[in-house]
Amino acid sequence: MSVPTDLGKSISLIDLLDLGMKERTGSYVLHAEELTIVETSASPSIRHLLKGLEKLHIDPKDIKNIIVTHIHLDHAGGVGFLLEKCPNAKVIVHPRGKRHLANPTKLIQGARAVYGKMFDALFHPIFRVPEGRLITKEDGDTLKIGENRILTFYDTPGHANHHFSIHDSFSNGIFTGDTIGVIYPQTKINGFEFVLPSTSPNQFDPNAMLASLERIEKLGVEQIYFGHYGMSEKPKDVFNQIRFWLPKFLDTGKNILKEYPGGTYKEKADHIAKKLTQDVTTFLDEKGLTPDHEVYQYIKVDLQVCALGIVDYLAKH
Structure with a gap:
């Protein structure tokens, strides 16, 4: 404890x-x-x-x-x-x-x-x-x-x-649950805070997510209190990272569905999670985090759930 x-x-x-x-x-x-x-x-x-x-x-x-x-x-x-x-x-x-x-x-x-x-x-x-x-x-x-x-x-x-x-x-802060993503305190090296969208099934909606982000952004908050995990005092960085990663999540999902049109729901999600993990690993490697860094214990769990939400959303649309 x-x-x-x-x-x-x-x-x-x-x-x-x-x-x-x-x-x-x-x-x-x-x-x-x-x-x-x-x-x-x-x-x-x-x-x-x-x-x-x-x-x-x-x-x-x-x-x-x-x-x-x-x-x-x-x-x-x-x-x-x-x-x-x-x-x-x-x-x-x-x-x-x-x-x-x-x-x-x-x-x-x-x-x-x-x-x-x-x-x-x-x-x-x-x-x-x-x-x-x-x-x-x-x-x-x-x-x-x-x-x-x-x-x-x-x-x-x-x-x-x-x-x-x-x-x-x-505090002029806001408690955002999962609406504008997950922050990984394990990456706080030299002031770097890593944030990813949370796209879990079955109500994930990227357009609504971005609209919620814009609404929060307009409030001019100084702190964001995430459900997973902790506080950021860099709201602008948070907003920018969600805007960067969310389209990538969707593009990856669309490409995988084209590549594996006959796969099962879970198989498609596994392929999406694998590709997103590769992209995140490349990104974090440039920040000085090696592939054996403890943060990947968290990221891999999250991306597997996110991938299911992406498959679900694209199947509906």
Whole structure:
């Protein structure tokens, strides 16, 4: 268990050791009059979240708000479990995600279909959230959590239709979940921050993703708080990298589908992931990162999921 990271602006980051990997998925604690948590990850991560709160000398009973940017299980799968430890908290979710937290049956079925025998180790248990403890926030809605701290919720599809991003007035930062990608803190060498889009199935939409990026860009934020993993204080670099990689992801997908028109869904995704990994390796090699760098443990997992989303999107369009 690592010590929570003080990010400044009364925000702490707790490493949730998702998939047993350090700096994979994080939970943010906003130290305000109304103690607020953003993201929970899956249920196996909740013990790490609770230990992080203990190290911050926070009693879970004092938490007032638990916010999930979207309902994918690596962000919200553990929220029902955590809620049992936080009797005074409400869960804030996108309107399109509310019914799935109240009744997670479809979430569980969908995840079991994808992960099979690995499901229990990755996500079990998943508990429903009582409807009386669920709050939805529409586009532009706000939540005051302190005298000088207002959270504003923005509908930001692209990664998922049930996704919002949350602007924090105190830090002038924004919690973006997966909408504008994943940042890899392992690459922070000489100030270099590497970011890739997150194009997982089955609601990935590149046009919506770019529109959400532009909306966030216009807010003039100074920090971006990613679901995976940590903070960037270089928003312009983040926006530029997503704009650079997203077309490459799509072009690679289109080329692979032409090259392997008769392949299965998974075979096509495997070919896309292999080609994207080659492109990323070439790019990072120019930055001085060798192919045996630890970051590839993370990138290869992500690109396999991204490739599935690309195949799914192109099949629909």
